[in-house]
Amino acid sequence: MPYEILEHTADLRFRVTGRSLADAFAEAAMAVCGTMAPNCTPGEVERRVELEAEDTEELLADFLSELLYLADAGSLALCSFSVKIEGNRLTALCRGEPFRREKHGGGEEIKGISYSGLSIYRQGASYILEFIADV
Amino acid sequence: MGDGVRKITEYEWEVPVGFTPGMRVPGRFFLSEGLKKSLEPGAIQQLANVATMPGIVKYSLAMPDIHWGYGFPIGGVAAFDISTGVISPGGVGFDINCGVRLLSTPLRVEDLRNRRELVERLYEAVPTGVGSKAALRLSNRELEEMMVAGSRWAVEHGYGLPGDIARCEEQGAMRGADPASVSQKARQRGLPQSGTLGSGNHFLEVQEVKEVYDARTASLFGVTKGQVTVMIHCGSRGLGHQVCTDHLRTLEAATKKYGIVLPDRQLACAPIVSPEGKAYYGAMAAAANYAWANRQVITDLTRKVLAKLYGIGYEQMPLVYDVCHNVAKMEVHRVDGKEMQVCVHRKGATRAFGPGSPDLPTGLEGTGQPVIIPGSMGTPSFLLCGTVAAMEKTFGSTCHGAGRVASRTQAKKSVRGKDIRDQLAKEGIIVKAPSEASIAEEAPQVYKPSEEVVRVVDAVGISRLVAKLVPLGVIKG
Numbered sequence: 001m002p003y004e005i006l007e008h009t010a011d012l013r014f015r016v017t018g019r020s021l022a023d024a025f026a027e028a029a030m031a032v033c034g035t036m037a038p039n040c041t042p043g044e045v046e047r048r049v050e051l052e053a054e055d056t057e058e059l060l061a062d063f064l065s066e067l068l069y070l071a072d073a074g075s076l077a078l079c080s081f082s083v084k085i086e087g088n089r090l091t092a093l094c095r096g097e098p099f100r101r102e103k104h105g106g107g108e109e110i111k112g113i114s115y116s117g118l119s120i121y122r123q124g125a126s127y128i129l130e131f132i133a134d135v
Numbered sequence: 136m137g138d139g140v141r142k143i144t145e146y147e148w149e150v151p152v153g154f155t156p157g158m159r160v161p162g163r164f165f166l167s168e169g170l171k172k173s174l175e176p177g178a179i180q181q182l183a184n185v186a187t188m189p190g191i192v193k194y195s196l197a198m199p200d201i202h203w204g205y206g207f208p209i210g211g212v213a214a215f216d217i218s219t220g221v222i223s224p225g226g227v228g229f230d231i232n233c234g235v236r237l238l239s240t241p242l243r244v245e246d247l248r249n250r251r252e253l254v255e256r257l258y259e260a261v262p263t264g265v266g267s268k269a270a271l272r273l274s275n276r277e278l279e280e281m282m283v284a285g286s287r288w289a290v291e292h293g294y295g296l297p298g299d300i301a302r303c304e305e306q307g308a309m310r311g312a313d314p315a316s317v318s319q320k321a322r323q324r325g326l327p328q329s330g331t332l333g334s335g336n337h338f339l340e341v342q343e344v345k346e347v348y349d350a351r352t353a354s355l356f357g358v359t360k361g362q363v364t365v366m367i368h369c370g371s372r373g374l375g376h377q378v379c380t381d382h383l384r385t386l387e388a389a390t391k392k393y394g395i396v397l398p399d400r401q402l403a404c405a406p407i408v409s410p411e412g413k414a415y416y417g418a419m420a421a422a423a424n425y426a427w428a429n430r431q432v433i434t435d436l437t438r439k440v441l442a443k444l445y446g447i448g449y450e451q452m453p454l455v456y457d458v459c460h461n462v463a464k465m466e467v468h469r470v471d472g473k474e475m476q477v478c479v480h481r482k483g484a485t486r487a488f489g490p491g492s493p494d495l496p497t498g499l500e501g502t503g504q505p506v507i508i509p510g511s512m513g514t515p516s517f518l519l520c521g522t523v524a525a526m527e528k529t530f531g532s533t534c535h536g537a538g539r540v541a542s543r544t545q546a547k548k549s550v551r552g553k554d555i556r557d558q559l560a561k562e563g564i565i566v567k568a569p570s571e572a573s574i575a576e577e578a579p580q581v582y583k584p585s586e587e588v589v590r591v592v593d594a595v596g597i598s599r600l601v602a603k604l605v606p607l608g609v610i611k612g
Contacts, residue, residue: 009175009203009539036265057400058387065380072373073323075266099266106570107265108543109334109612111376112229114205115383115400116181132205134229135335135543 003031008132012110013117016129021056021120024127025063025090026081032064032113032133033096037077037104043097045076051090056120059090060129064113067094077104108135140179146595150183150195155398157187164197164210167591170583173540177203178210184398185213189406190220192470192477196529198484199591200538200583204228206401209483212532214468215407217476221395222412223404224386224419226480228461229379231419232426233337233370235507236303236457237518237604238434241447242363244343247607253341253444254565254608260436261339262331263612264569269330271432278326278425282314285424286457289431296450299431301496303457304486304504307427309464313417317374318381321418325374325425330432334569334612336577337369338509339437342516342604352520352601355498356455356505364604365441365452366516367433368509369612370461371426378422382415407478416463416478423462430457455518456496456505460485460535467493468530479530487521487533487598506598510585511537512566512577512611513559516604517589524596533598534589537582546581547572555579559609568611577611 006013014031018024033040047070053059063083071078078096111134118131139151150162162182166174178201185207186195192214201210206225215221247253262269273281281288286300286307300306332339344362347353358364371378389405389412390397397403405412438452463480470477488495489503499505503521510516514537525531541549552571555578559566568574593600 005544007542007544009542010209011205012543054387058384062384068380069320069324069373069377072376073320075268075327101264101266101569105264105266106572107334108573108576109265111335112380115387115403116205116225118400134205 002027012133012135014131014133018127019125021127022083022085024129025060025085026083028060028064028129029067029081030079032110033067033071033078036071036107036110037099038107039103040077040079040096042080042095045096045098047094049092049094053088055088057118059088060120060131061113061115061118063090063092068110075099110135146591150179155180155183155187157396158183160186160191160194162186163194164201165199165591165595167587169587170199170591173583174201175203178208181208182211184402185211187398188221188223188402188404189395190216192216198532198534199588200483200534200536202538204483206399207480207482210534210538211482212479212484212529214477214479214530217407217465217478220407220478221404222407222416222463222478223402223480224379224383224415225402226482227419227463228482229376230370230461231375231378232423232459233461234426234430234457234459235366235368235509236430236434237455237507238365238437238452239357239455240363240365240441241451242445243361244363246445247363250608251565254567254610256440256444257339257437258567258610260440261433261610263610264334267331268327271330273326273329275322278322279314281329281428282317282421282424283312284308285427286431289428294432294435296453299454302454303427304459305494307457308424309420311417312420312424314421316414316418317378317421321374321377321381324377325372328372329425329429330436331372332369332433332612333372334573337612338512339433339610340366340606341608342366342606344602345605346603348600348602352502355502356518356601357453358455358518358602365437366509367430369430369433371422372429374425375422378418382418385411386415419463423459427457456507458485458507481532483535484532485535486531487525488531489521489523489526492526492531506533508534508585508589509536511579511582512609513564513579513606514582514585517585517600518602518604519589519598520601522596522599525598529597533592537585537588539581540583541581543576546578547575550575550578550580564606565608566611573611
């Protein structure tokens with residue numbers, strides 16, 4: 001399973017696994033966007049994200065926050081992510097489709113990504129990301 | 136419970152300095168033995184973390200609905216000295232001015248025939264859930280005006296009654312709002328969402344005043360037994376979420392710049408008097424005002440549905456009151472016998488100003504402010520009154536709701552939305568939501584009993600019970 005939801009009383013706490021850091025970031029994007037707009041299939045919508053941060057934790061918070069903004073402001077369902085990370089710089093190509101209630105409705109709105117409980121570590125050959133999303 | 140946490144009175148607990156390194160003041164929280172069982176260690180740790188922040192006054196506090204959040208615990212209250220203290224988005228949350236308002240009606244419960252139709256009509260009228268769009272089309276200029284004037288903007292544009300304004304905390308508009316500190320991204324998100332409920336625990340509920348504990352105060356608030364009321368719970372939508380995200384980042388840099396050491400990055404903060412602190416305050420106040428306008432527009436939609444369906448006048452549905460429960464405010468409090476200007480952060484906590492306090496509506500100066508505590512879906516909500524004890528003990532604050540005991544994932548595993556809907560229907564409560572999952576996540580059994588939480592605040596004296604409101608119909612996001 002690319003991601004699981006850990007126990008947290010009020011919010012959604014995700015744990016995401018990837019073979020590389022970029023892969024784990026893409027899985028985190030899937031987890032967040034899939035929670036808000038389920039049943040999305042990559043369509044004609046394309047958005048490019050370029051970010052630079054102080055450290056990897058900030059890069060993750062910024063990346064996921066940017067997706068929340070893109071989905072909300074553009075009324076989009078996003079579901080395919082190609083991520084590249086070099087140092088503390090990230091570029092991502094995000095694909096999806098215009099949000100339609102009949103298809104993508106019933107999801108859960110994520111208000112923000114918290115630094116509380118945000119951690120990035122390696123386990124064997126895998127990269128693990130943990131973060132709490134306010135819902 | 137963690138090391139050194141000790142009970143000091145029947146309902147009061149203290150977390151001593153030293154519980155976590157760097158604490159400047161002790162932590163204090165209010166809890167009954169019954170509620171103590173569900174308290175998570177993470178929540179106490181977060182309470183202790185807040186006590187390490189510069190300029191904190193007296194205590195890091197938490198109300199009886201305390202639970203594990205991010206940054207501050209949910210139910211957390213902390214006051215910071217205006218000249219030496221800090222301001223932090225972690226003490227407010229992403230949903231700035233998430234709040235609750237209570238609307239009265241001239242209807243009695245026996246007048247509510249066709250209750251299912253009422254719920255359907257409300258669901259059609261009020262946009263709910265992810266991706267919902269408002270009927271209201273704002274220009275950039277109007278959004279800017281809304282961020283300054285809040286409820287007043289909405290009333291002046293035809294979305295309410297003049298009397299509504301005085302019945303909002305801060306008259307529905309915080310001073311010091313600075314739209315210039317609100318990013319383009321936040322504005323883009325805010326433009327299409329004013330007048331939408333959102334998702335999660337946000338709801339609109341038709342209720343019956345089931346019990347009145349204090350008839351005199353209830354009558355001053357405009358509430359009588361058997362009356363139908365409407366409760367609206369929502370916040371500042373994507374605009375507020377983006378304001379928090381944007382300023383969290385600038386305050387992270389400021390934390391380093393001002394040499395502040397914190398145990399949790401989510402507590403990122405800056406001195407209240409610094410440019411970064413002022414910019415956050417101005418943007419937060421703008422988002423808070425947007426939230427008041429949002430609840431005002433939803434109030435208008437609600438009144439129109441009720442007026443049409445039951446042939447009652449729009450003006451026969453005055454606002455009882457509107458409170459916010461995620462906010463930071465500049466207030467004057469008496470600390471150790473002296474008046475002090477402080478910035479009070481309330482994160483999942485409600486202001487509960489007692490008699491003689493500033494900012495009370497005309498006619499309630501000697502009574503205290505109405506305090507509205509929503510229950511979870513299917514459980515009672517309560518109307519309370521602010522007290523002098525709240526001014527003395529909690530910087531004029533009380534609880535904000537029932538407080539969760541089970542996670543959303545546990546809820547979805549243990550209950551099915553359909554079963555909850557059927558069970559509530561048997562009890563005469565009609566629920567309408569965009570998905571079964573959203574009903575399961577907010578099922579009554581995942582929350583602490585609201586009765587017990589308000590019993591504790593009443594027993595401690597930080598607010599006083601006035602009336603109990605039970606649900607008849609709910610629309611959820």
